Amino acid sequence: MRRLTTAPNLAIATLWAELLNQAGVETQVQRAWAGSIAGEIPVDQALPEVWVLDDARLEEARALLEAQRNLPEQHWVCAACGERVDGPFGQCWNCGALRPQGDAR
Structure with missing residues (x-):
């Protein structure tokens, strides 16, 4: 399992993960609720992350996400x-x- 990206908030992380899952690239959102401990840890370490379950599909996931971000x-x-x-x-x-x-x- 490899980290694809950090999202600015949980809604965006979930949207990106769902987009990739529908394209057949299995993903998970990690650190979904870590924002509640911001202040105890640096804010940038409390943001939600999208992870690709199959390491071999990481580049495919990057390309799909990049295409979605730049419509x-x-x-x-x-x-x-x-x-x-x-x-x-x-x-x-x-x-x-x-x-x-x-x-x-």
């Missing part, structure tokens, strides 16, 4: 109502129209 920005304008949509949304939040295929600016 391309997406901006599109709804053809139905003209609303500007930002983020990973495939549907207009104003009128519900779907983003046209191939439109991922």
Whole structure:
């Protein structure tokens, strides 16, 4: 078992671990509750960590996490109502129209 990364909080650590688990890379969150002893130990040592269970898949996990951390920005304008949509949304939040295929600016 190898440490992949330290997360800024438990929610992010859990999100990253779940992403990797769904991709087939088994992970665990360690130090989930160590933040409660911050002050007794240095804060940076109390942060939650994501660990990969299979050492051979560490680089794969790094690549998956890096890709998730650096998703391309997406901006599109709804053809139905003209609303500007930002983020990973495939549907207009104003009128519900779907983003046209191939439109991922």
